[in-house]
Amino acid sequence: MTRFMDVHHGMEGITAEQLRAAHQADQEIEGEEGVRFERAWADPESGTVYCLSEAPSADAVQRVHDRAGHPADEIHPLPLVV
Amino acid sequence: MTRFMDVHHGMEGITAEQLRAAHQADQEIEGEEGVRFERAWADPESGTVYCLSEAPSADAVQRVHDRAGHPADEIHPLPLVV
Numbered sequence: 001m002t003r004f005m006d007v008h009h010g011m012e013g014i015t016a017e018q019l020r021a022a023h024q025a026d027q028e029i030e031g032e033e034g035v036r037f038e039r040a041w042a043d044p045e046s047g048t049v050y051c052l053s054e055a056p057s058a059d060a061v062q063r064v065h066d067r068a069g070h071p072a073d074e075i076h077p078l079p080l081v082v
Numbered sequence: 083m084t085r086f087m088d089v090h091h092g093m094e095g096i097t098a099e100q101l102r103a104a105h106q107a108d109q110e111i112e113g114e115e116g117v118r119f120e121r122a123w124a125d126p127e128s129g130t131v132y133c134l135s136e137a138p139s140a141d142a143v144q145r146v147h148d149r150a151g152h153p154a155d156e157i158h159p160l161p162l163v164v
Contacts, residue, residue, distance in 0.1 A: 005123060005132055016162050023164040041134075042086060042162035050087055050132070050160075051121075078132075080098050080124035082105040 001054045002017050003081065006072035012047035019049070025068040026051075033060040035069075083116075085163065086143050088154035094129035101131070107150040108133075115142040120159045 025042045032036055035055040042049045051072070054060045058075040065072050105122045112119055117137040124131045133154070137143045140157040147154050 003123070005125075014162065019162045020164050040164050041160040043087075043158040043160055044162065046158055048142070048158050076125040076128055076130050078123040078125055080096065080101045082102050082122050082125065 001056060003078040004019040004053050004058060005050045005076050005078055006053070006061055006065065007076075008049040008051075008070060009073045010047050010059065011049050012049070014042050014044050014049065022049075022068065022070055025070075026064050029048055030064050033064050035060050035064050037064075045048055054076065060075075083138060086135050086137055086140060087158050087160055088133045088135070088143055088147065089132040089156040089158075090133075090152060091128065092129050093124065095132050096124050096126045096129070096131065099126050104131075104150065104152055105133075107152075108146050112146050113148055115146050117146050119146075125147040147152045 002041045021043045035053055037053045040051045053061055061075050101124045108119045117135055119133055119135045122133045135143055143157050
């Protein structure tokens with residue numbers, strides 16, 4: 001398992017309820033891809049959303065986001081953490 | 083206090099030791115700016131570093147990073163979290 005940060009752009013104006021619903025949609029299917037979404041943060045002003053996950057691959061992260069209807073624009077493995 | 087994610091680009095090849103040293107340099111002076119850096123993650127392949135903090139302002143986050151010698155390329159307030 002690797003930690004990943006994925007980034008969504010173009011989410012200007014996202015609300016707390018929309019972020020919660022999107023995160024919940026991911027979590028409802030994440031187990032089928034072996035992914036665990038830990039946390040998501042949003043900046044409604046710039047329209048940026050960050051999702052932190054543990055997953056077997058970046059492709060698995062993207063499959064969850066695709067199936068939930070919100071594909072990520074960037075997915076970065078994060079082998080280093082402090 | 084607001085939560086912020088700041089992003090550094092161009093850090094290709096960053097090592098665990100370099101990330102730890104950079105984070106420690108931030109933490110040694112963060113109190114002077116009222117900032118608390120919580121965590122930092124790095125993707126050495128794309129050269130991307132993410133830092134999560136709580137701070138009074140984005141300017142305060144940048145002042146710490148500037149003084150530590152590694153200014154951020156982006157700083158996003160994160161009013162929403164799940």
